[in-house]
């Protein structure tokens with residue numbers, strides 16, 4: 018989709034469809050009032066008939082509005098003027114996107130960013146508009162025999178801003194928004210692809226393809242034999258139960274100064290998690306194809322960083338494996354030796370994410386990282402604790418916690434901090450190894466993070482449990498592409514591009 022900024026006389030703008038906001042109760046937004054006046058009160062007259070009240074997300078298409086340059090006018094409800102916030106703003110945008118994508122028009126001029134909801138600025142409103150439009154017209158059809166693309170897809174949206182001063186911020190917002198949206202789309206594609214196609218090798222090929230497109234990105238794939246040499250006994254133990262070979266995917270982007278410490282993003286890449294010998298119940302097990310969404314967020318964020326050519330050094334690390342029951346799979350009680358030398362008693366083979374992550378996190382030490390952030394669909398317990406809106410943030414680094422929380426707020430892709438106190442650590446005690454791979458019934462997201470913390474002592478580190486946010490279930494089933502927006506926001510901040 019293509020985006021542009023327009024300013025100047027709204028009544029003269031030529032477009033197939035002009036999008037205007039209407040507040041409850043039938044109150045015209047400022048741009049709508051301009052059009053109302055030019056049309057001799059046409060909009061007021063229509064609203065008086067009562068077909069649109071202004072309720073958020075309700076729409077009304079008008080034709081032949083007199084006295085203006087646009088062919089159609091799409092009125093969209095934005096709720097109460099005083100209550101316009103980011104949530105209702107996004108809802109109104111989404112309603113227009115869906116309607117236009119399924120309709121006859123392929124281009125539109127949208128005035129909604131000019132309404133600047135509570136707590137937002139022109140940069141934020143335009144960026145949200147770009148990401149929302151792309152998100153709403155996203156379609157997954159890779160594995161559909163019959164592909165049914167819309168006859169007249171929405172391919173171009175212009176945004177009208179009332180003041181010329183706002184245009185510079187708005188142009189920047191389009192650039193950033195389009196890059197984030199592209200990264201989100203890649204993460205969604207990878208997440209939605211089924212486990213029989215999206216294997217560890219497929220993820221490795223995806224990384225290699227990304228690397229061949231960009232001269233500043235170097236991609237290395239470690240094979241099982243390489244991992245064996247490094248002593249990655251925890252990671253390899255998970256993959257032993259699978260016929261697909263595990264891969265450790267390394268993507269090294271050098272956009273920053275020579276020698277500047279890299280930001281390292283690590284993503285859990287379980288391309289299918291059946292639980293192993295501690296097998297999961299059958300219901301909804303298909304959703305465990307999404308167990309590589311942490312990895313997908315690393316790919317998506319890397320793609321966004323490449324497109325924006327961010328002046329940073331960034332490394333993506335993706336341990337990729339399947340977790341299946343097999344004669345050679347991990348058994349409860351088995352003890353493995355991690356790359357760090359610490360031994361692990363595997364009391365539940367379904368707690369496999371931490372086993373592949375711990376070796377990947379030890380490997381990260383060789384990058385002498387400025388910071389390591391890992392993303393993982395790690396625990397059902399995190400979804401029980403926080404529901405499906407924020408990711409769970411775990412770190413003992415106060416400054417980093419603040420930075421990540423702020424990036425989530427900024428991007429509208431929030432996380433919520435969870436405790437990582439030493440009080441929980443003793444739950445991992447084992448009579449036979451240095452630690453067990455599970456704690457008690459309680460606080461499962463926290464004991465999982467405690468496990469990872471034992472492998473991340475040599476650098477600043479944070480963990481995002483994304484089990485609740487990486488995909489939607491039910492009728493809307495599909496990957497969300499989160500937390501690519503949060504991560505890209507963080508990288509933009511570190512590159513000094515948000516001042």
Ligand code: BES
Nearest residue numbers: 365367368370394395396397398455484
């Ligand atoms: N990938 C799952 C976590 C998960 C389950 C995310 C369901 C979203 C929905 C992870 O590998 C897992 O199985 N975790 C176990 C840990 C337990 C055995 C300590 C879990 O959450 O039940």
Ligand code: MN
Nearest residue numbers: 290367368369
């Ligand atoms: Mn599992």
Ligand code: ZN
Nearest residue numbers: 287290308370
């Ligand atoms: Zn898993």
